[in-house]
Amino acid sequence: MSLSVSLNHRLGAFTLDAQFDAPQGLTVLYGPSGSGKTTIINAVAGLLRPDHAKITVDGVTLADTGTDSTAQPEIGARRTARRGIWLPPHRRRIGYVFQDARLFPHLSVRGNLRYGAWFAPKTAIKPNMDEITEMLGIGHLLGRRPAGLSGGERQRVAIGRALLAAPQMILADEPLAALDQARKDEILPYFERLRDALTLPILYVSHAPSEVARLATTVVALDAGKVLRAGPAAQVLGDPEVTPMGPRAAGAMIETRIIAHHADGLTELAMGDLRLLVPRAGGRVGTPLRVHIEAQDVMIATRRPDGISALNVLPATVREIRIGQGPGALVQLDADGHIILARVTRRSVKNLGLCAGQKVFAILKAVSVAKASITG
Numbered sequence: 376m377s378l379s380v381s382l383n384h385r386l387g388a389f390t391l392d393a394q395f396d397a398p399q400g401l402t403v404l405y406g407p408s409g410s411g412k413t414t415i416i417n418a419v420a421g422l423l424r425p426d427h428a429k430i431t432v433d434g435v436t437l438a439d440t441g442t443d444s445t446a447q448p449e450i451g452a453r454r455t456a457r458r459g460i461w462l463p464p465h466r467r468r469i470g471y472v473f474q475d476a477r478l479f480p481h482l483s484v485r486g487n488l489r490y491g492a493w494f495a496p497k498t499a500i501k502p503n504m505d506e507i508t509e510m511l512g513i514g515h516l517l518g519r520r521p522a523g524l525s526g527g528e529r530q531r532v533a534i535g536r537a538l539l540a541a542p543q544m545i546l547a548d549e550p551l552a553a554l555d556q557a558r559k560d561e562i563l564p565y566f567e568r569l570r571d572a573l574t575l576p577i578l579y580v581s582h583a584p585s586e587v588a589r590l591a592t593t594v595v596a597l598d599a600g601k602v603l604r605a606g607p608a609a610q611v612l613g614d615p616e617v618t619p620m621g622p623r624a625a626g627a628m629i630e631t632r633i634i635a636h637h638a639d640g641l642t643e644l645a646m647g648d649l650r651l652l653v654p655r656a657g658g659r660v661g662t663p664l665r666v667h668i669e670a671q672d673v674m675i676a677t678r679r680p681d682g683i684s685a686l687n688v689l690p691a692t693v694r695e696i697r698i699g700q701g702p703g704a705l706v707q708l709d710a711d712g713h714i715i716l717a718r719v720t721r722r723s724v725k726n727l728g729l730c731a732g733q734k735v736f737a738i739l740k741a742v743s744v745a746k747a748s749i750t751g
């Protein structure tokens with residue numbers, strides 16, 4: 376299943392003009408505050424009627440304000456001469472995951488899940504309650520009331536309730552924003568499972584780079600109501616134009632595979648022909664592993680360094696350099712087809728004479744490549 380979105384809308388001084396596709400997997404809407412992420416989610420959900428909209432899921436039209444004749448509307452869509460096709464929110468079959476879980480306090484977890492299942496259309500293939508409770512690890516909580524759950528458990532039940540309504544897409548608007556880091560770490564693996572197990576598109580709003588790098592299959596980078604870049608996560612996140620320049624903000628995402636666990640506590644990963652050493656990662660040899668390398672953790676050398684503690688020295692080619700307003704610069708490197716970003720000073724760019732096409736070495740400390748997640 377895939378979601379196709381084309382929107383045009385004015386809100387006071389703000390203009391949204393965004394077109395993108397969200398294929399199967401998890402598509403992150405990524406951008407600074409006020410860039411239009413929530414406006415897009417609301418338009419897709421049908422809570423906001425844009426001036427112009429064309430939204431389709433798997434070829435079925437949910438909204439098409441530009442036509443009243445050709446497109447095939449979903450059952451229940453209203454056709455009007457003025458608005459074209461506009462399916463009301465309750466007919467869009469959306470599983471909505473909010474920042475707060477919004478469970479019914481007087482119902483048990485089982486009752487909340489059944490409430491979700493009640494919304495599944497009669498014609499839809501009914502999701503299996505046992506499979507969903509198993510996937511979300513909430514089987515042992517079924518008899519409890521929401522007041523007796525942790526924040527992370529509540530959010531997992533809310534996800535289960537959304538899935539049991541047999542949605543054709545999931546919308547998640549900063550679902551982890553209200554949780555502390557420990558609860559975020561608890562929930563993230565469940566979103567990874569959803570991403571890998573479901574065939575429906577998940578549209579997920581976030582402005583946390585590490586969350587984006589960990590979860591996204593596709594990234595739609597937004598700025599001031601426009602799509603700056605959209606495409607596979609590694610490509611978009613490795614683009615210096617997209618990545619914010621600030622410290623601890625930038626970072627590339629790399630798909631690797633575990634090839635060995637060493638006795639000294641390190642795990643060896645393959646990224647193409649290159650090797651990467653990281654602190655012990657869970658998962659058997661052969662398991663795919665996605666790693667997030669923050670730009671400020673990467674150094675650049677023009678010659679292979681000698682006598683250095685950093686364990687990862689990767690031959691790379693400079694693809695692009697973005698000079699910031701301040702003292703910083705972002706350098707995009709290609710290491711055997713993998714994109715890595717390095718945040719260095721403008722002075723270093725000058726001192727090393729860095730330019731596009733130059734052969735260099737990217738240096739990474741093993742301990743800095745710690746934010747890894749198993750993806751398969």
Ligand SMILES: Nc1ncnc2c1ncn2[C@@H]1O[C@H](COP(=O)(O)OP(=O)(O)OP(=O)(O)O)[C@@H](O)[C@H]1O
Pocket residue numbers: 386387388389406407408409410411412413414415582
């Ligand atoms: N009712 C409104 N009237 C006028 N402007 C509005 C209205 N609602 C939203 N806006 C403006 O539209 C822009 C986009 O808002 P939106 O909430 O979609 O951004 P966002 O990317 O989700 O931001 P955040 O990350 O802070 O939630 C903002 O500049 C906002 O001020």
